Amino acid sequence: MHRLRRTATAPRRGAHWRGWPRNLVAAGVLGALVWRLGTGPFVAGLGQIDARSLATSLGVALVTTLSCAWRWTLVARGLGITLPLRTAVLAYYRSQLLNLTTPGGVLGDVDRAVRHGRTVQDRRRSVRSVVWERFAGQTVLVAGAGCALALLPSPVRHGVRELEAVVAGAAMVLALVLWRLHRSPLAGQALGRAAGWLRTVGPARAELRSVLLARHTGWRILLASVVAACGHVVTFLVAARTAGSGAPLSTVLPLALVVLLAMGLPNIAGWGPREGMAAWTFGAGGLGAQVGVTTAVVYGVMVLVGALPGALLLAAAGLERFREVGHG
Template sequence: MDTPVPCPGSAPRALLARLGTPAVRTRLGSAAGVLILTVLLWRLGTGVLLDGLRRIDGPAVLAALGIGLVTTVFSAWRWALVARGLRIRLPLGPAVADYYRALFLNAALPGGVLGDVHRAVRHGQSTGDLGRGVRSVVLERAAGQLALFAAGAVMLLTMPSPVRDDMRQAVPLVGLAALGACAVVLALRMNRPASARRDRAPRRLLAEAREGLLSRRNGPGVLLASLVVLAGYLAMFVLAARVAGVGAAVTELLPLGVLALLAMALPLNVGGWGPREGVAAWAFGAAGLGAGRGLAVAVVYGVLSLVASLPGVIVLLARWYAGLRAGRRTATTAAVPGARKHTAYAPSAPSPSAPAAAVASAASVAVLSEVSIEKYAPKESTRLARSSLPFSAEPSEGRPMTPESV
């Protein structure tokens, strides 16, 4: 029998396909973030870092919670506006609670985005339209990133920073590259076949983006919310600098904060840690403030941001407790003979295992499994109720009690 000969190049393709999975990308990004932090601590030491952490006191924690409240409420309002543009109802109160929970999961889990994935899937499942629910979260996050890029570019071009001269030299090249890309896209669009031009999917996506972000009804609110959120993030960075003992002027700290925020968008972090600390250390060193001070400011910023997201723990515990009570009521109802014939299950709260599944997940696949657990929570509760019955079962038809008869 002939042995199949592997196709040349199949092994590299299989390896690349395996490396492209979400779980592997998350692990690689987390490893890169840990490596960056390890190298920084090895080169710069821990003296300034520990001194900055010891400076975090009660007023700093309260200020971080206040800034976090403002940024979270305006972020949730932006999300509600975008959802309304996509014809999805999202009250502000639940949006704030879901946003707090997503922020905490982003800070506690590797990758820094799993909380947003969880929020998108839950919102889509609760509205009955998973696609629109996910797109509303994507557009909301895109609005925040666009505001950061636009306002950050203005600050880096006008305020003293280590990259101001390079930015000014790169602006003409970037503008020409953008014009060339637009010309290529326009040419490809005009040369497409007529059947491809009639494809409605891209048009629908663009229409939803315009309605959710740029419409006359939503545009001003989305812009205002994005600017307030960005101002809150920069205020948190200035607070972290003051806590770490950096006395530089605010106009000098803002460009450095923009660079740190831009670094956080890189998918090479552990809950946001890694590139932010590396860029802050480099930027503070280039600005003459000391690389060690930059590392301390970035770490204090990370700690204060985690403190600002702690109300998300309350949301997780409250919904876990509500799901636990709902599961117990369902189990009690299922234990009554004939009760299942007359009981109509309403959409239930998350099952008792929902927070554990969210915290233990390492990729968006785990988030999807949590949604499925919520969907079938009554069946799981019934299974738990039945598992307690064998200990009180009675033998029937004269047969001895065995594991099979039970």
């Protein structure tokens, strides 16, 4: 029996190494930036942060966190599970801090999903609520970036079109591979896996209609997502000004949205793709890759300061567990 328990709880072989390729990619981006630009932009970003920018980050982070937490409660309610707003706010602050201080940038989301799942005794729906909540936020960011690139004169528009061509080419290659696979002896196994994937599409579409597109909650989720996205954009614009960029708002806004989208890629505690994309967009816009990296560094420090209330929550939770162990 003891051997069975150890087998059930032991991690699968290689589980600890799955995140390393993604971390190596993010580290490679940072290494390439240091090799090309030196450490000057990073040091300058740390040196140009002032009390006004940090105070701004705390205030904007409060509004952003409240909006995200409200969105999470709406999504959870649509899935039929309870989530008080106060609980959601506390969990979201803790989640943001963990995302910003641990490799991968998703540990905080996993933490709040698991904790909430234990509370409502339904871990599956709790995980889905976090997934749908993040999906809603990313969808609004993508839509905002698309509108900004289409309506505002952006120097990165040509580069984005090239990226779209690359994605289209990759899709064609994938279609060719699937066609060849269909004609191969492995077609039966591949089609079986595809059928299993398609079986999950139906329930996902049903949840999409009943949660994100519902008549009574859909517009509230959209409003919360827009407010949260505006908070991230405002923080980035303040970071750009703090870093010394004097470019007009119409120029920096599309760049900010593109950089914010890159933050959804695998990273190391928020670092890596953000700095790489900022260097590329600012360089393409004639603002200087160094200014882009400095802006990204300032932004990273600002959002970390904005998430510091999560440290108090983690400390309080640790103290509570210590007291429980002591009384036990």
